[in-house]
Amino acid sequence: MTDDPRFPDRREALKCMAWAGTGALYALNAGIARSAILDGAGPGAASAVDFTFLQLSDSHIGFDKAANPDARATYREAIAKVKALTVKPDFIIHTGDITQLSRDDEFDYADQILSETGIPAFFVPGEHDMVDEGGGKAFLSRYGKGSKGAGWFSFDHQGVHFVALVNVADLKPGGMGNLGAAQLAWLKADLAGRSASTPIVVFAHIPLWTVYEQWGWGTGDAQAALALLKRFGSVTILNGHIHQIVQKVEGRMTFHTARSTAFPQPAPGTAPSPGPQVVPPGQLRSMLGITDVTFRRGDQRIALIDSTLA
Incomplete structure (x- = not known):
């Protein structure tokens, strides 16, 4: 999937991103950084950016405990925001835990619901997407075409x-994530020969x-x-799993985690263990809000503006 025919390689520049708690919208531009906010990119935004995702x-999907008795409803709210965008993103990435129990009806x-957007999507699995008897076969049968191993791949846009x-x-359970030797060898080959720019x-x-x-909020062999x-001039790393926004800048690498569309988790170390965090019903959507993040290539300062679903 390195050369996806849907996305011809045209211009080289990662410039700006706008994030959301129910999703994160990224605007990429070869010139001045611009924000494209999920709640409604204006009509002029299309001419200001190369593309968004x-x-x-x-x-x-399938979670129905006290932290959110209807995770399907908040997922629908997130997709409704995507459908309402004036400027449609070129594609969607889903960073895992699509489902609660890897069941066919959940997938x-x-x-x-996602297909209602009419936008292409790419997926990586979360641990909840790999609890079926086949250990992830249900996920791979849907989303793994052209991928390697447990579902890793790359593409250019x-x-x-x-x-x-x-x-x-x-x-x-409770352990750190792991990439493994086979995936690391594939990554080395995938990046080889690419310009550092x-x-x-x-x-x-x-x-x-x-x-x-x-x-276990980390990857042991990361x-x-x-x-x-590290040789590349601009690297952005996007993750989920912890259901809250945490960010880090290390050299020319910028790290971000996204919020969940389902339920919050406690901040690191503030509870006996991780897991669905129960908040008063009126506060749930304030924990699933929208965050606008502006990223400028070469600038380590990242501006965060939160607006909630409440």
Whole structure:
């Protein structure tokens, strides 16, 4: 999937992003950075950017516990915002935990609602997408065409190279994510020969840096992957899993985690363990709000503006 025919390589520049708690909308421009806010990109936005794309994460279709008795409803709200955009993103990436239990009816529902956008989508699995008897076969049968191993792949779009990694295969409860030797060897080959000026966007489910080791919020062999990426001038790494926005800048690599569309989790170390966080019903959508993030290539300062679903 390195050369996806839907996305011809045209211009090389990752410039600006706008994020959302129910999803994250990214605007990429070869000139001045512009924001494209999920709540409604204006009519002039199309001429200001090369393209946009959207991140969704941790939809947990099928979840119905106290933290959110109807995760399908909040997922529908997120997709409704996407459908209402004036400027449609070129594609969507979903950074895992599409479902709660890897059941066919859960995948079917997620696909049905997402298909209403008419926007192409790319997926990496979360651990909840790999709990079927086949250990992820249900996920791969739907989303793994052309991928390698447990579902990793790459593609190019308008001069930006996108890399989808899988760090939830054979995940132990509470354990750190793992990429494994085969995937790291593939990543090395995938990046070889690419110009250091090529903007890189990496997306995976579990963060590729250690947010909180005690809860398994990190990837044990991430440093091996980051060592392969450090020669590039602009690397953006997008993750889910922890259901909250955490960010980090390390050299020329910028890391972001996205909120869930289903339920919040506690901040690292503020509870006995991770898991669905119960908040008063009137506060739930304030925990699933929209965050606008502006990223300028070469600038480590990232501006965050939160607006909620409430």
